[in-house]
Amino acid sequence: MSRSYDPHPSYDPVDGQVTTGWAASVATLPAGPVVLAVDGPAALDWETLSAEVTAAARATGRDVTLMDVRDHHAPSAADRIAARPVPADDPFFTPLSEANAADLFDAVPRPGRPAGDGIHVVYGPGAALCEPDVLWYADLPKRYAEAAVAQGELPVGANLGRHGEPGDLRRLFYTDWPLVDRHRDALAGRIDRWIDTQDSAAPTSLDGAAVRATLAHLVHGPVRTRPYFNSTPWGGQWAVKELGFTPQGGNTALGYELIAPEAGVLVGAQGGPQVEIPFQLLCAEHPEDMLGKAVHSRFGTSFPIRFDYLDTMGGGNLSLHLHPQEQYMRDVFGWPYPQHETYYVTASEDGARVLLGLTENADPDTMRRQVKDAIDHGTPVPVEDHVQTHPSTVGQLYMIPAGTPHASGAGNLVLEVSATPYLYSLRFYDWLRKDASGASRPLPYEHGFANLDTARRGEDVTKNLIQQPRTLRAGEGWREEVIGALPEMFYAVHRLVVESGAAVEDDTAGRFHILNVAAGQGCVIETHDGRTHSLAFAETLTVPAAVGGYRLRPLGGDPVQVVKALVVEP
Numbered sequence: 001m002s003r004s005y006d007p008h009p010s011y012d013p014v015d016g017q018v019t020t021g022w023a024a025s026v027a028t029l030p031a032g033p034v035v036l037a038v039d040g041p042a043a044l045d046w047e048t049l050s051a052e053v054t055a056a057a058r059a060t061g062r063d064v065t066l067m068d069v070r071d072h073h074a075p076s077a078a079d080r081i082a083a084r085p086v087p088a089d090d091p092f093f094t095p096l097s098e099a100n101a102a103d104l105f106d107a108v109p110r111p112g113r114p115a116g117d118g119i120h121v122v123y124g125p126g127a128a129l130c131e132p133d134v135l136w137y138a139d140l141p142k143r144y145a146e147a148a149v150a151q152g153e154l155p156v157g158a159n160l161g162r163h164g165e166p167g168d169l170r171r172l173f174y175t176d177w178p179l180v181d182r183h184r185d186a187l188a189g190r191i192d193r194w195i196d197t198q199d200s201a202a203p204t205s206l207d208g209a210a211v212r213a214t215l216a217h218l219v220h221g222p223v224r225t226r227p228y229f230n231s232t233p234w235g236g237q238w239a240v241k242e243l244g245f246t247p248q249g250g251n252t253a254l255g256y257e258l259i260a261p262e263a264g265v266l267v268g269a270q271g272g273p274q275v276e277i278p279f280q281l282l283c284a285e286h287p288e289d290m291l292g293k294a295v296h297s298r299f300g301t302s303f304p305i306r307f308d309y310l311d312t313m314g315g316g317n318l319s320l321h322l323h324p325q326e327q328y329m330r331d332v333f334g335w336p337y338p339q340h341e342t343y344y345v346t347a348s349e350d351g352a353r354v355l356l357g358l359t360e361n362a363d364p365d366t367m368r369r370q371v372k373d374a375i376d377h378g379t380p381v382p383v384e385d386h387v388q389t390h391p392s393t394v395g396q397l398y399m400i401p402a403g404t405p406h407a408s409g410a411g412n413l414v415l416e417v418s419a420t421p422y423l424y425s426l427r428f429y430d431w432l433r434k435d436a437s438g439a440s441r442p443l444p445y446e447h448g449f450a451n452l453d454t455a456r457r458g459e460d461v462t463k464n465l466i467q468q469p470r471t472l473r474a475g476e477g478w479r480e481e482v483i484g485a486l487p488e489m490f491y492a493v494h495r496l497v498v499e500s501g502a503a504v505e506d507d508t509a510g511r512f513h514i515l516n517v518a519a520g521q522g523c524v525i526e527t528h529d530g531r532t533h534s535l536a537f538a539e540t541l542t543v544p545a546a547v548g549g550y551r552l553r554p555l556g557g558d559p560v561q562v563v564k565a566l567v568v569e570p
Contacts, residue, residue, distance in 0.1 A: 018273045037128050066123070067122045145172055177261065225264060235251030238314070239252035283302070294510065305418070316433070320429040340419045342397055343398040352392035354412070481494060491568060506549070515562050517561075
């Protein structure tokens with residue numbers, strides 16, 4: 001039986017129960033004097049958190065003392081944890097920070113023990129380093145900080161080492177998030193309670209042992225992350241109309257189906273309290289079960305493929321841009337692998353186009369002059385003199401290796417099946433658009449020209465980057481096609497086409513799969529150990545490497561087409 005798109009997929013906790021409110025968390029603290037550390041990202045409302053914990057503890061008759069570890073961060077912390085831009089005056093990007101939480105301090109403070117049955121609460125980023133008796137991790141999904149950025153409301157103190165200073169987006173992306181993620185992953189094995197602060201007055205929480213047991217269970221079965229959409233000036237309306245999303249910005253430009261650094265898994269009973277646990281913890285705690293041994297060896301604990309939507313149905317063109325090539329990505333941005341992308345067209349309006357690859361006679365010097373003139377004088381760039389436009393065909397995959405100029409035109413719903421890096425769009429031109437405040441979008445075009453692949457142009461683009469499906473294997477009522485693969489790209493994109501009433505057997509063979517229902521009502525995944533997971537149209541699901549064999553069959557009376565991605569190299 002088919003079902004509709006579920007924006008809140010959730011999973012029951014193992015060996016625990018999700019509770020609500022600070023009082024419920026405080027009730028789990030042991031008797032006697034306790035040093036409690038509450039760690040988490042800088043963007044949390046730490047003042048409210050400390051006040052709520054204090055009130056809940058004092059309501060039980062226990063004395064409370066407080067230490068804000070941000071007051072103990074070194075005066076030079078903000079400078080020492082940030083990587084230096086390349087070039088030094090780059091206003092757009094910095095390399096990913098390689099600092100650790102200990103770098104926030106000259107000396108980690110050592111809180112004294114409270115008297116009697118008192119509680120000494122040490123809170124803020126890095127609090128776990130203070131050798132507490134009990135460790136809580138308070139989290140807020142990254143989309144909240146991104147929404148604050150979009151609304152111009154990134155709060156004071158939102159960046160590490162900058163307590164009391166205005167929030168800065170570049171530091172958030174390239175310094176804070178890498179450091180906090182590393183710190184959180186390192187703590188995962190000893191967290192005593194996970195606190196979800198999406199409602200800071202009534203947070204939900206789950207015992208740390210239950211979090212770890214739940215992760216250990218989830219990594220052996222198919223799992224979906226919580227999707228969400230955010231808005232941009234070019235965004236469309238497809239996901240508003242078809243999936244029921246109501247973003248604050250009024251359109252559903254960017255659909256985060258599975259972008260590992262930001263994705264979360266909802267844990268808790270349907271209709272009851274739930275905590276959102278970072279998807280990345282599955283990779284950090286169980287790397288070989290999640291990724292597979294060979295993939296873990298190549299990528300560490302980084303989940304290397306992402307699935308997201310670009311919705312321009314009723315919107316505008318994306319900016320003309322490209323992504324960094326491998327060596328540049330390593331040397332300048334600090335990512336160990338490049339941002340290859342692909343566009344799979346799930347839906348399109350009549351006349352919609354995809355911009356991809358240089359024209360045969362494109363002249364990069366002329367293009368550079370025209371890009372500069374557009375920035376300085378508002379002169380439109382004749383884009384089609386430089387970049388090819390192709391009809392947007394539903395079911396077609398467009399390959400976008402790093403260094404290739406591209407954009408989705410207006411009127412498309414594109415499923416991006418791409419390498420995980422997602423913060424390095426090197427834009428040349430944004431159609432002279434202004435944002436809601438009347439400002440032009442930043443255009444790091446010098447980075448773009450430094451990465452422009454001038455060799456692939458003309459007929460090479462249509463031959464190599466717009467590939468025709470090739471049947472890999474087939475059976476009664478089904479076939480698996482390769483719809484995109486290139487020697488320089490470490491992943492391939494396949495498509496499973498399954499008739500109603502048929503079923504296809506598959507196997508991870510030691511490498512995770514990602515599945516997305518691109519056409520049809522949906523499908524059900526049945527694993528060899530008896531687990532089942534349904535997947536509706538437009539939904540995305542990860543099959544961890546540890547699952548091994550599984551069966552896929554359509555739901556409803558229609559055939560189903562499922563886009564599948566997997567790492568093929570090394």
